[in-house]
Amino acid sequence: MSVTSPGTVLSAAGxxxxxxxxxxxxxxxxYTIGGILFMVLAMGGSLWFANESNAGKFFDRLPYVFDFIxxxxxxxxxxxxxxxxxxxxxxxxxxxxxxYPDGRVYLTQSxxxxxxxxxxxxTINIALVATFIGFGLGFVLSFLAASNLTTRRWLRFFVxxxxxxxxxxxxxxxxxxxxxxxxxGAVPAIMAVAIHTIGALGKMFFEVVENADMRAEEGLRAxxxxxVERVWFGIVPQVLPNxxxxxLLRLEINVRASTIIGAVGGGGIGExxxxxxxxxxxxxxxxxxxLLFCTIVAVDQFSAWLRHRLVGKQAFQTAPGG
Amino acid sequence: xxxxxxxxxxxxxxxxxDVFERSPRKRLVVWLITGGIVLYFVFAWWFFSIxxxxxxxxxxxxxxxxxxxxxxxxxxxxxYRQNHLEISFPRFSPLGDNPxxxxxxxxxxxxxxxxxxxxxxxxxxxxxxxxFLGGLSGxxxxxxxxxxxxxxxxxxxxxxxxEVDQSVGVRREEAVIEASxxxxxxxxxxxxxxxxxxxxxDETLIxxxxxxxxxxxxxxxxxxxxxxxxxxxxxxQFGFAGRAEIEDDEVKIRRRFLGWENFFFDTRxxxxxxxxxxxxxxxxxxxxxxxxxxxxALAWDNFVxxxxxxxxxxxxxxxxxxxxxxxxxxLATLLAFPLAFAAARNIYPxxxxxxxxxxxxxxxRSVDMLIWAxxxxxxxxxxxxxxxxxxxxxxxxxFGKLYxxxxxxxxxxxxxGVRSVGAAPASVQRYGxxxxxxxxxLSQSLYFWESNTRSATIIGAVGAGGIGLKLWEAMRTNSDWxxxxxxxxxxxxxxxxxDNISSALRRRLIGT
Numbered sequence: 001m002s003v004t005s006p007g008t009v010l011s012a013a014g015x016x017x018x019x020x021x022x023x024x025x026x027x028x029x030x031y032t033i034g035g036i037l038f039m040v041l042a043m044g045g046s047l048w049f050a051n052e053s054n055a056g057k058f059f060d061r062l063p064y065v066f067d068f069i070x071x072x073x074x075x076x077x078x079x080x081x082x083x084x085x086x087x088x089x090x091x092x093x094x095x096x097x098x099x100y101p102d103g104r105v106y107l108t109q110s111x112x113x114x115x116x117x118x119x120x121x122x123t124i125n126i127a128l129v130a131t132f133i134g135f136g137l138g139f140v141l142s143f144l145a146a147s148n149l150t151t152r153r154w155l156r157f158f159v160x161x162x163x164x165x166x167x168x169x170x171x172x173x174x175x176x177x178x179x180x181x182x183x184x185g186a187v188p189a190i191m192a193v194a195i196h197t198i199g200a201l202g203k204m205f206f207e208v209v210e211n212a213d214m215r216a217e218e219g220l221r222a223x224x225x226x227x228v229e230r231v232w233f234g235i236v237p238q239v240l241p242n243x244x245x246x247x248l249l250r251l252e253i254n255v256r257a258s259t260i261i262g263a264v265g266g267g268g269i270g271e272x273x274x275x276x277x278x279x280x281x282x283x284x285x286x287x288x289x290x291l292l293f294c295t296i297v298a299v300d301q302f303s304a305w306l307r308h309r310l311v312g313k314q315a316f317q318t319a320p321g322g
Numbered sequence: 323x324x325x326x327x328x329x330x331x332x333x334x335x336x337x338x339x340d341v342f343e344r345s346p347r348k349r350l351v352v353w354l355i356t357g358g359i360v361l362y363f364v365f366a367w368w369f370f371s372i373x374x375x376x377x378x379x380x381x382x383x384x385x386x387x388x389x390x391x392x393x394x395x396x397x398x399x400x401x402y403r404q405n406h407l408e409i410s411f412p413r414f415s416p417l418g419d420n421p422x423x424x425x426x427x428x429x430x431x432x433x434x435x436x437x438x439x440x441x442x443x444x445x446x447x448x449x450x451x452x453x454f455l456g457g458l459s460g461x462x463x464x465x466x467x468x469x470x471x472x473x474x475x476x477x478x479x480x481x482x483x484x485e486v487d488q489s490v491g492v493r494r495e496e497a498v499i500e501a502s503x504x505x506x507x508x509x510x511x512x513x514x515x516x517x518x519x520x521x522x523x524d525e526t527l528i529x530x531x532x533x534x535x536x537x538x539x540x541x542x543x544x545x546x547x548x549x550x551x552x553x554x555x556x557x558x559q560f561g562f563a564g565r566a567e568i569e570d571d572e573v574k575i576r577r578r579f580l581g582w583e584n585f586f587f588d589t590r591x592x593x594x595x596x597x598x599x600x601x602x603x604x605x606x607x608x609x610x611x612x613x614x615x616x617x618x619a620l621a622w623d624n625f626v627x628x629x630x631x632x633x634x635x636x637x638x639x640x641x642x643x644x645x646x647x648x649x650x651x652x653l654a655t656l657l658a659f660p661l662a663f664a665a666a667r668n669i670y671p672x673x674x675x676x677x678x679x680x681x682x683x684x685x686x687r688s689v690d691m692l693i694w695a696x697x698x699x700x701x702x703x704x705x706x707x708x709x710x711x712x713x714x715x716x717x718x719x720x721f722g723k724l725y726x727x728x729x730x731x732x733x734x735x736x737x738x739g740v741r742s743v744g745a746a747p748a749s750v751q752r753y754g755x756x757x758x759x760x761x762x763x764l765s766q767s768l769y770f771w772e773s774n775t776r777s778a779t780i781i782g783a784v785g786a787g788g789i790g791l792k793l794w795e796a797m798r799t800n801s802d803w804x805x806x807x808x809x810x811x812x813x814x815x816x817x818x819x820x821d822n823i824s825s826a827l828r829r830r831l832i833g834t
Binding site for chain 1: 359362363366369370372375376378379380381383384387638641642645646648649652684685688689690691692693696697698700701702703704705706707708710776779780781783784787790793794797798800806810813814817818
């Protein structure tokens with residue numbers, strides 16, 4: 001959108017402005033073209049590298065992708081429900097593929113819980129326990145890391161670095177380490193997710209604490225309250241809604257994280273999903289995906305509703321999973 | 323300043339009971355929440371049988387695994403023979419094929435070693451056959467093995483079987499008769515045939531060995547040594563520096579050293595066990611160690627293909643993980659960008675279209691990254707393509723949702739202004755909408771790029787390739803924890819670098 005029309009003759013000052021503008025526009029164009037060129041090269045190189053180092057090449061494997069999708073279609077639509085609720089299948093031939101009732105978890109003599117619901121419950125509990133532990137410890141650490149409450153610089157530095165290490169350490173390594181010690185099961189998954197949660201929530205929390213209104217704390221300090229009393233009565237009531245909102249957000253992430261950790265040996269629904277996909281049990285796979293999908297949507301909706309009640313519109317955001 | 327006396331303060335409290343005394347309902351809620359959480363933890367304790375899992379945990383090994391991250395063990399075995407010792411190292415010892423560590427001193431002497439004659443050795447107690455064969459073969463044996471002694475010169479070790487002297491050959495040979503292992507300051511294990519002396523500080527434990535039968539400590543065991551039952555093997559702990567297992571047929575030494583062993587060159591490399599200066603000299607000025615190949619190329623090849631550390635492979639896998647996150651995020655951004663415009667209520671006024679697209683985004687996002695990763699691993703085979711596709715699918719959903727929300731929150735005045743001068747619809751979007759949202763879009767993408775680098779590690783472990791899979795394989799063996807530490811260090815480095823790049827770019831884009 002040129003500002004000058006070609007007919008007008010510019011004064012000397014106008015020409016200077018024009019020249020500067022042209023130079024600026026040329027430089028911006030150069031940056032844009034350079035940036036795009038860089039991105040194209042980087043993407044091209046990356047795609048080539050990814051394709052080269054993959055077990056199968058993209059175009060060779062593409063037909064298998066469609067085959068695989070075809071293999072996911074169960075023998076009839078009702079199979080998914082039978083797999084989901086552990087009902088006997090008419091195709092039962094004694095193989096693992098159709099042995100839905102075998103997985104039943106009997107609560108009483110006749111009342112049972114379908115296997116996948118039980119596993120889903122396990123995964124949700126992993127996430128819930130981990131979030132509780134992470135909330136508790138992140139809560140304590142956040143006050144020690146906030147510059148407005150902790151005056152000792154070394155303590156603050158130490159707590160912040162500690163939380164950073166907890167956050168950045170890959171969950172998979174913590175899970176693997178505890179799996180080696182405690183053997184397969186949910187407890188290593190809880191520990192891995194909880195340790196990561198402490199770091200992640202602690203960071204969110206101390207930023208909230210640093211933005212808190214300090215007048216209440218000053219009032220308490222004036223009447224001689226101890227540090228714990230000042231924090232508990234002056235800061236906590238202000239920050240608790242935000243804390244809870246972040247914890248709920250974290251719960252959403254943790255449900256996903258514990259599913260993934262489950263797939264590498266941490267128990268729960270992730271493990272059965274991985275097994276069922278690798279063994280090619282189409283009805284079971286679809287049943288698990290359906291259940292997992294509904295659960296994640298339900299947890300997200302519940303958390304969004306509760307966060308909305310706690311802190312209003314401002315807490316609406318989608319955090320990345322890391 | 324107003325000063326209240328106690329009476330007046332009480333009066334004020336009485337006037338506003340709701341401030342000073344919370345209502346019973348509120349107090350009940352606090353107790354209910356606390357009680358609920360406690361009950362939940364009790365339930366979780368039972369549900370996951372946490373107590374049992376912890377009790378059954380292999381905690382003894384945890385310390386070793388932790389120590390393995392930053393240190394390594396050298397494991398010589400010292401076996402007792404009748405009157406001498408035999409020291410052996412495992413096949414893939416970090417010390418290479420000819421280990422001669424300076425912390426293991428041995429005293430050699432010429433001893434008489436019983437050799438079992440080729441035929442009669444199986445049962446030395448069968449005196450008739452032994453004598454017969456011994457008589458026959460005595461001369462032959464002295465020919466074949468030069469060290470053979472005359473049959474009459476029976477060593478003290480064979481004194482218990484006097485009548486089969488001739489069947490059991492005895493040769494005189496130099497052998498280890500005493501081995502002494504120093505495990506840090508003041509800690510040592512001295513091994514003699516039939517006796518082991520362990521000293522730690524000023525305490526000394528002497529153990530008598532009845533070969534092949536039992537281990538007998540002299541006196542009570544100090545608290546750093548343990549024995550399950552009388553006569554069984556004795557375990558001696560030296561803290562981080564190592565431990566020793568004294569069994570009835572051998573002493574197993576586990577000597578621990580801080581650091582990563584053979585990080586640069588493995589034991590098969592010609593550069594193995596050379597100092598840094600030595601290697602630098604060889605690379606720069608030395609004669610070629612292998613004909614037709616410069617030392618620099620050889621050193622690089624040996625380093626990259628180091629059998630213990632697999633540097634080349636680890637770096638390649640790390641690059642795969644980086645590529646997975648990068649390509650996945652960029653592709654998701656490119657696809658979500660146009661879709662978000664169609665999903666935004668104020669840009670594309672079709673209720674059904676908006677709704678369908680938004681539910682589509684929700685679907686992509688809620689079918690977890692794990693599920694996509696498992697699906698695509700099955701479809702594409704293990705490798706970065708599966709990881710790219712998983713990140714691409716999940717993040718298209720996330721970006722679509724975030725972008726369309728950003729679009730719905732734009733300021734409409736700018737758009738109206740552009741429209742009022744008669745701009746074409748495309749121009750309205752380009753000049754009226756895009757300048758408002760582009761920095762937000764890019765900032766979101768950068769934020770997710772950084773977090774996807776972390777996620778890519780995790781989904782790699784379920785088979786989507788990259789460093790995650792390698793990490794998982796290293797952990798499964800339970801013996802390569804130092805490799806795990808190396809990879810974790812690399813991952814942390816990469817995440818740290820990308821974190822900084824991403825926040826620097828975001829600061830430039832939106833100034834936050």
